[in-house]
Amino acid sequence: MASGVLKIHTLERGARIGDLNGIFFEDLNHAADGGLYAELVQNRSFEFEPIDRPDYHALTAWEKVERGGGRVIVKVESDEPLNAPESAQA
Secondary structure (H helix, E strand, O other): OOOOOOOOOOOOOOOOOOOOOOOOOOOOOOHHHOOOOHHHHOOOOOOOOOOOOOOOOOOOOOOOOOOOOOOOOOOOOOOOOOOOOHHHHO
C-alpha cells in the first residue's frame, strides 16, 4: 500500500488560468429528460380558456408562420377533443 503526504500552500498563488473550456447545460422546461411536459405549459391539451384569463382564446400562444409562398389556414376544431375540457374534469 502506497502512502504519501499532501501539502497545500494556501497563501501561495498558482499560475494564472486562461480561458476555461467546457460544457454548460441548463435544463429549461424539463426538456433534458425527454421533452416538454404539457402540464407545465397550460394543461394536457394546451388549451387556453377565457375562464382562466379574459384575454385567452383558442389560439393564444400559437402563431401562423408562412414561408416560401405557402398558404396556411389555422383553425381550432373541437368536435373530437383529445382530452375533456377542464370544466368537465372537476
